[in-house]
Amino acid sequence: AACTNHVPVVTLLLRAGTDITTIDNNGRTPMQLAQAKLKILQRSTSTHAEMSKVKSEVSSVLDMMKVYLKKVLESRDTARSGNSEAYTQLIDSFSQRLNLHTSHSDLSNDLGNLLQSLGTLSLNAQE
Numbered sequence: 107a108a109c110t111n112h113v114p115v116v117t118l119l120l121r122a123g124t125d126i127t128t129i130d131n132n133g134r135t136p137m138q139l140a141q142a143k144l145k146i147l148q149r150s151t152s153t154h155a156e157m158s159k160v161k162s163e164v165s166s167v168l169d170m171m172k173v174y175l176k177k178v179l180e181s182r183d184t185a186r187s188g189n190s191e192a193y194t195q196l197i198d199s200f201s202q203r204l205n206l207h208t209s210h211s212d213l214s215n216d217l218g219n220l221l222q223s224l225g226t227l228s229l230n231a232q233e
Contacts, residue, residue, distance in 0.1 A: 117170040126177045136174040148217040
């Protein structure tokens with residue numbers, strides 16, 4: 107599911123107990139997949155009419171990230187859980203602002219800021 111960018115399926119698999127260290131065919135973790143998907147959405151050119159669809163996709167990716175981070179915290183894997191709370195705070199803050207965006211430009215700028223902030227954090231040495 108991860109290699110096809112099917113975010114809802116990845117989310118369901120995570121909720122069902124999939125091993126959080128599982129990677130896709132390209133060697134990406136769910137967090138890396140989520141960041142890649144957000145970059146694609148950031149770069150998309152959507153009209154005002156398409157904003158609700160883009161926001162829905164972003165929201166779906168954020169949900170997947172939250173489920174993944176919850177699993178990291180539950181795993182008690184100290185190598186991974188160190189920054190997961192900081193990730194969660196960034197994602198929660200962005201989620202609260204998501205519905206306030208009225209243009210793709212606003213959303214794109216905020217996604218850029220989120221991705222930049224996420225890029226400074228690391229769950230483990232591989233990410």
